[in-house]
Amino acid sequence: MSLAGLDRLLNDSASFARALDCFGESTGFATIEALRPALIAGLLRRRWQAGDHGALLLIAATSREADTxxxxxxxxxxxxVTAEFSAWETLPHERLSPSAETVGRRAAALRLLREHDGSRPLVMVASVRAALQPVSSHAATAEPLVLRAGEVGESLDVITARLVEMAYTRVDMVTRRGEFAVRGGILDVFAPTAEQAIRVDFFGDEVDQIRRFAVSDQRSAGEALPQIELWPARELLLTDEVRERAAALLPRFPALSSLLEKISQGIAVEGMESLLPQLLPDLRPLTALLPAGGSVMVVSPEKVASRAVSLAETNREFLEAAWAAATAGADAPVPTDNHGMLTMTELRDAAGERPWHTVTGFVADLDDAAVESGGAEPGESEGAQNGAAMQVGDDASQIVVAGAALPRLTPGGDATAAIVAYLRDKVAAGWRTVVTAQGVGLVERARDVLAEAGLAARIVDVLPNEFDAGVIYLTVAAAWSGFESAESRVALVSEAEFFGRTVSQHQAPSKLAKRRGKNVVDPLPLQHGDYVVHETHGIGQFVELTQRLVPTGVGRTAAERGKALREYLVLEYASSKRGMPRDKLYVPTDQLDQLSRYVGGEAPSLSKMGGSDWAAAKKKARKAVRDIAVELVKLYSARVASPGHAFSPDTPWQHELEEAFPYAETRDQLTTIDEVKRDMERPVPMDRLVSGDVGFGKTEIAVRAAFKAVQDGKQVALLVPTTLLVNQHLETFQDRFAGFPVQLRPLSRFQTEKESRETVDGLAAGTVDVVIGTHRLLTDQVRYKDLGLVIIDEEQRFGVEHKDSLKKLKTGVDILAMSATPIPRTLEMAVTGIREMSTLATPPEDRHPILTFVGPRSDKQIAAAIRRELLREGQVFFVHNRVSSISRVAAQIAELVPDARVAVAHGKLSEHQLEQVVVDFWERKYDVLVSTTIIETGLDIANANTIIIDNADKYGLSQLHQLRGRVGRSRERAYAYFLFDPDKPLTEHAHERLDTIE
Incomplete structure (x- = not known):
């Protein structure tokens, strides 16, 4: 399904048709933002029909705009064929490497450009940050290493050497992209472009089998693959030429000796890409890599030019700050003349004779201003209309395409009713109307909503050339803003307008078959001296993983019988005889199911092989288990006797909701979800505690449980400790439930008296399905018509005064409690009784480690760090723990970075003021939050990925860890800056703490 043909509908617009006819050399277009994709599509199709099969490079202001x-x-x-050319997460001169995932995406995009043969249209989209960074010759000409099952080729040693040259890192166990490991005849490798890691079994020089495996448990899963492509892990390859140049640069750059020495030895090192201009002088602009016949289009040239200026300024500030830090002992930056970035003028010059087009929202001729509603577009400042902004494509004749954004409709729950009324009016006026959504289920629900309103709606795969009168057409397509064209009498409504919000449909990586097993031993991460438990012999100590030749017993004669190589884990046990060496046990790797990890607290005594001590220990443990079981039976008997609701098995809508989850679930998440559902489907009330760190997926478990309860007509109460968490959970649940007929309402201090009364009345009448609130949910005023599930988030933060209310809520309903730090066992039993518990111990895959900087405070460093985050449309925490001077510090930050919107939060604000500031920051109304340590816990703002801690030497180690944990909760690379006063000497303890945190 797609929106193919929408541009043909718009051909009835005189201005749209004129734009297509005038598409030539260096043409400039002006239209509203919502109409730009359709305009570009029409131009692309017209070019193709005219025999112009060149690639089109679209340059957008930000990566988000490029992706959309x-x-x-x-x-x-x-x-x-469409692809995005991604930008590095790092600045060119920083001694940090871009992630392997980014390198892989860029390599795949460059390959499309290089191999474009004109058989299909090719559209490459890049942010200005990606476009302005020149590309290395290694990246521009990179080719993959291809391995095919059943093919005899190069030896494993040769392949290993090639992987090293391709800048892969050799490790003992593969956990990240760009790593590989070799064990005997097995190669584990995680290619930058691969969704999962790959395990290749060799039989001599023959590739015997290729399979995927999960890095979380290192176990193979899925079907065998016919072949794999291993792309380079870096954009600087460790060729002989590069190694020789690195060695030659050593005398010139003594401050970079450690970096250059490793490169000269063929060792891939963090940040080696910062030396690209010195090691690979032939860097080429992206526009120069376009194949013959290609063209360039700059979208929102004003914003693009403004971003280019900001990028150059940020680069300069970072370089100056890095040199200043180097004088205090930090790593010296890489010397560079141009900061490693091109200017827009240089980028256009590199395009040569290739056509250069622009599409803007600003109309040069005031007589044509009627196509706009007036003023700048959202996100474009007035200043963007002046100066250098208009230098991009200012020689192009501007062609205006008429169109308008949809009228502003009532946000929230009334959005659907308002858009239905809008569509009714358009259909009655004879307009051709189209509704899009990103999932089949959403399209079907939109059709049902329209049918209930008495409007004819039809789902199609492709828009027809002729629309039936009075029919609204629906199709599955990527969402962007809706628009209307009065000239062509066409209106497009996206799911954002129809349902009131956009449902995330990011491409989730393929999910391997998940294993749910016991605490088995994985031999790869074992270190010498680690304790393991053998089912028969007890506690032993790991020595090594070794190989031995053993008779195969295959063959009819003694001469024919050969030997095979087998791997063993060598374990040591206590000596069976005094004064003798420890006994050793050789455990074949195909018998690992007999081993488990030792999880006790203290170092245990080794067991004796075949001795009675292990049997006695197991007997004692069995008795303790029986005693606990008796206690559990008594405690659970009352609850089991209480009647509960057995929820129905999963519905198709439940499967649809879960498939729409934009990320791959972790193994622990899947296990916990299964446990929760199994509990809910039993007639005994559920009482389960889910424990897991922030960001490990507890909220998604709550979302699925709540949806399952609503499917059975039951109400759900989500109890949270703060009003901020009410808003955060409300946003998450609304995003996940968008398009489903689920009525969500908040209940906290932020609601007016009228809103609160409507919510309470709705709960009593049964019109509210899910309520998210603070302790107000525990008051006597709140009555439920049919409560089926209570979810308690951060349970440990509810005080003793809430115990009785919690117990009342728990009678006969299912309870799901969630906590990152559960309270001690005795208090837990006092409040909730013994219950089932699930643990989320596995972090999401592909989460980048937080990059930590410890150094003296510098205004240049602070400004550069903030600007870098703003360039990727992120937000910044700035921690200053003195209320008396926090306003002054906020004013200094506003002066250092005038573009930043700065807010202040501290404990002396009233509770309402404090929560309002944090809510505004969470809603992205501010870019920088200057606060005291009140942000240490309880905040989950995925868009904030830089934290700067002032006077970090004054904090305890635990506080520093907690503060650093405020960032790094998304797929973006996070940065943490721990700064201290350069004019005051550090105490010995402060020095140790900062050394530890770094």
């Missing part, structure tokens, strides 16, 4: 544009073009022109 790519999705829209793919939906409008499904026959085209």
């Amino acid at each position: 544009l790519r999705s829209a073009i793919a939906s409008l022109v499904p026959e085209a």
Whole structure:
């Protein structure tokens, strides 16, 4: 399904048709933002029909805009090949390497450009940050190493050497992209472009088998693969030429000796890409890599030019700050003349004779201003209309395309009713109307909503050339803003307008078959001296993983019988005879099911092989288990006797909701979800505690449990300790439930008296399905018509005064409690009784480690760090723990970075003021939150990925860890800066703490 054909509908617009006819050399277009994808699609199709099969490079201001544009073009022109050329997460001169995932995506995009043969339209989309960074010759000409099952080729040693040259890192156990490990005849490798790690079994020089495996448990899963492509892990390869140049640069750059020495030895090292200009002088602009016949289009040239200026300024500030830090002992930056980035002028010059187009929201001719509603677009400042902004494509004749954004509708729960009324009016006026959503289920629900309103709606795969009168057409397509074209009498409504919000549909990586087993031993991470438990012989100590030749017993004669190589874990046990060496046990790797990890607290005594001590220990443990079981039976008997609701098995809507989850679930998440559902489907009330760190997926478990309860007509109460968490959970639940007929309401101090009364009345009448609130949910005023599930978030934060209310809520309903730090066992039993417990111990895959900087405070460093985060549309925490001077510090930050919107939060604000500031920051109304340590716990703001801690030497180690944990909760790379006063000497303890945190 797609929106193919939408541009043909718009051909009835005189201005749209004129734009297509005038598409030539260096053309400039002006239209509203919502109409741009359709305009670009129409231009692309017109070029193709005219025999122009060159690639089109679209340059957007930000990576988010680039991604949205790519999705829209793919939906409008499904026959085209679309790709995004990603930007590095790091600045070119920083001694930090871009992630392997980014390198892989860039390599795949460059390959498309290089191999484009004109058989299909090619659209490459890049942010200005990606476009302005020149590309290395290694990246531009990279080719993959291909391994095919059943093929005899190079030896494993040769392949290993090639992987090293391709800048892969050799490790003992593969956990991240860009790593590989070799064990005997097995190669484990995680390629930058691969969704999962790959395990290759060799039989001599023959590739015997290729399979995927999960890095979480190192176990193979899924079907065998016919072949794999291993792309380089870096954009600087460790070729002989590069190694020789690195060695030659050593005398010139003594401050970079450690970096250059490792490169000269063929060792991939963090940050070696910062030396690209010195080691690979032939860096080429992206526009120069376009194949013959290609063209460039700059989308929102004003914003692009403004971003380019900000990028250059941030680069300069970071470089100056890095040199200043180097004088205090930090690593010296890499010397560079141009900060490693091109200017827009240089980028255009590199395009040569290739056409250079622009599409803007600003109209040069005031007579044509009627196409706009007036003023700048959202996100474009007035200043963007002046100066350098108009230098991009200012020689192009501007062609205006008429169109308008949809009228502002009532946000929230009334959005659907308002848009239905809008569509009714348009259909009655004879307009052709289209509704899009990103999932089949959402499209079907939109059709049902329209049918209930008495409107004819039809789901189609492709928009027809002729629309039936009075029919609204629906299709599955990537969402962007809706628009209307009065000239062509066409209106497009996206799911954002129809349902009131956009449902995330990010491409989730393929999910391997998940294993749920016991605490088995994985031999790869074992270190010498680690304790393991053998089922028969007890506690032993791991020595090594070794190989031995053993008779195979295969063959009819003694001469024919050969030997095979087998791997063993060598374990040591206490000596069976005094004064003799320890006994050793050789455990074949195919018998690992007999081993488990030792999880006790203290170092245990080794067991004796075949001795009675292990048997006695097991007997004692069995008795203790029986005693606990008796206690549990008594405690659970009352609850089991209480009647509960047995929820129905999963419905198709439940499967649809879960498939829409934009990330791959962790193994622990899947196990916990299964446990929760199994408990809910039993007639005994559930009482389960889910324990897991922030960001490990507890909220998604609550979402699925709540949805399951609503499917059975039951109400759900989500109890949280703060009003901020009410808003955070409300946003999450609304995003996940968008398009489903679930009525969500908040209940906290932030609701007016009227809103609170409506919520309470709705709970009593049964019209509210899910309520998210603070302790107000525990008051006597709240009555439920049919409460089926209570979810308690951060249970340990509810005081003793809430115990009785919690117990009342728990009678006969299912309870799901969640906590990152459960309270001690005695208090837990006093409040909730013994219950089932699930643990989320596995972090999400592909989460980047937080990059930590410890050094003296510098205004340049602070400004550069904030600007870097703003460039990727992120937010910043700045921690200053003195209320008396916090306003002054906030004013200094506002002066250092005038573009930043700065807010202040501290404990002396009233509770309402404090929560309002934090809510505004969470809603992205501010870029920088200057606060005291009140942000230490309880905040989960995924868009904030930089934290700067002032006077970090004054904090305890635990506080520093907690503060650093405020960032790094998304897929973006996070940065933590721990700064101290350069004019005051550090105490010995402060020095140790900062050394530890770094």
